[in-house]
Amino acid sequence: MSTIAKRFWSVLLLLVPGFALADTAAMATYLSAKPLRMEIRYCECAVTASDGRSTRPLPSFMASADALNVAVDIEDKGFIASEPFTLGYAIQPDPEQPDQFRFQFVGDYSTSQRGHSTAQATLLLVKNQWVTLFGSRAGNTETGVAVRLTDATGP
Known part of the structure; x- marks a missing residue:
């Protein structure tokens, strides 16, 4: 696997939990806006x-x-x-x-x-x-x- 591919997967795996947490926070923001x-x-x-x-x-x-x-x-x-x-x-x-x-x-x-x-x-x-x-x-x-x-x- 190339260095770029390894970095891509490393970054993606680090960000996945952030996406899950951001999703809940984003939903509350959207609901409170309307x-x-x-x-x-x-x-x-x-x-x-x-x-x-x-x-x-x-x-x-x-x-x-x-x-x-x-x-x-x-x-x-x-x-x-x-x-x-x-x-x-x-x-x-x-x-x-x-x-x-x-x-x-x-x-x-x-x-x-x-x-x-x-x-x-x-x-x-x-x-x-x-x-x-x-x-x-x-x-x-x-x-x-x-x-x-x-x-x-x-x-």
Whole structure:
């Protein structure tokens, strides 16, 4: 092994514990920089029961859905993308209700098996409560997208 290779591995092995420690410190720094976390879940399944009796996400949706977590400000605009899902959003606090936010979004969810759904809307988000953003139903197959805001250090 060359001298350069030996030095590279020596330095790398010395830095690995530092990376692990820095990761925890960095996470705390990032979380404290933005007070809210926006959790987005999307799945090739239904978000809520089709009978409409409950707006809470189904346990099967929560277990199967992919999740994106984004640190956001009280008043924020942004764009999020993963391979099948994109979302542009704007968050504004309700001046009279501290745990409520006006949420404007444009979203797109495309799947190879079940098609394509898009939506654009403005709705009210109450902190810690899931809201179904959009989805589609074709025959007996469904797609769904849900979102919630929590405190950045919360659940």
